[in-house]
Amino acid sequence: MRTRFAPTPSGYLHQGNLANALVNSWLARQLQGEMFLRIDADDEPRFRPEYTEFIFESLRMLGVGYTLFTPDLGSRTEYLKSQLSTIPSELLFACDCSRSSLLARACTCVEQHKTWQPRVNALRLRLDTDSVSRIDGADYNLHDQFGDVILWRRDDVPAYHWANVIDDRDLGISHIVRGYDLRASSALHIHISRLIGADNVANASYQHHSLILSGGGKKLSKSQQSNARPPTLDLVFISEVHTAAERLANELGIAVP
Numbered sequence: 001m002r003t004r005f006a007p008t009p010s011g012y013l014h015q016g017n018l019a020n021a022l023v024n025s026w027l028a029r030q031l032q033g034e035m036f037l038r039i040d041a042d043d044e045p046r047f048r049p050e051y052t053e054f055i056f057e058s059l060r061m062l063g064v065g066y067t068l069f070t071p072d073l074g075s076r077t078e079y080l081k082s083q084l085s086t087i088p089s090e091l092l093f094a095c096d097c098s099r100s101s102l103l104a105r106a107c108t109c110v111e112q113h114k115t116w117q118p119r120v121n122a123l124r125l126r127l128d129t130d131s132v133s134r135i136d137g138a139d140y141n142l143h144d145q146f147g148d149v150i151l152w153r154r155d156d157v158p159a160y161h162w163a164n165v166i167d168d169r170d171l172g173i174s175h176i177v178r179g180y181d182l183r184a185s186s187a188l189h190i191h192i193s194r195l196i197g198a199d200n201v202a203n204a205s206y207q208h209h210s211l212i213l214s215g216g217g218k219k220l221s222k223s224q225q226s227n228a229r230p231p232t233l234d235l236v237f238i239s240e241v242h243t244a245a246e247r248l249a250n251e252l253g254i255a256v257p
């Protein structure tokens with residue numbers, strides 16, 4: 001049994017992110033498995049070392065144990081790129097639409113059979129208009145949710161969904177616990193996993209919990225301003241994360257140690 005906590009260091013984690021880490025670690029404990037910490041730093045422009053430091057420090061304060069996933073950053077991009085060959089090539093196409101042109105008209109690149117050139121165009125995965133994945137008893141039409149999803153960005157960076165599926169495959173992840181807002185992403189990851197034969201990801205146990213809201217009832221978001229100060233890791237903060245995690249664990253039927 002293997003689960004994971006996979007934050008993106010694009011801001012200081014909030015209490016909802018950290019509650020998710022606790023719940024994942026409790027599930028690993030309950031099932032005598034292992035939790036991996038995977039820091040998803042592929043999106044370098046938003047990455048800041050102090051955000052990563054905050055992840056380590058807050059998990060230490062919370063007493064969360066984990067196995068750190070440390071990919072070889074020197075070869076990571078080429079490795080993830082090489083894994084694109086596991087997708088049937090007829091499902092991939094190069095797209096040079098800009099964000100602004102997509103607002104004006106739909107992408108028709110699939111019919112134009114362009115050559116994929118990293119740093120010139122992006123690589124998309126065709127999602128048929130009737131491609132459906134079932135998650136938590138609900139059907140998701142992937143094309144409606146994602147269009148033809150980008151797997152490799154125009155700036156030669158793996159897209160989040162692609163890196164996520166390959167990392168989960170390679171780590172042998174069997175249980176995925178994440179927020180309700182990522183249900184459609186889970187449906188997409190199952191679809192991609194089936195395409196590439198990543199059985200552990202396609203058949204993983206997926207659980208989605210409700211979101212931790214701010215005092216005003218708004219969705220929490222990471223603080224990303226360059227002048228943002230990290231949340232104060234004091235006993236009040238830590239006990240609030242614990243309380244939130246207990247509520248999520250109860251919701252999912254996960255034992256609170």
Ligand SMILES: [Zn+2]
Pocket residue numbers: 094095096097107108109110
């Ligand atoms: Zn296009």
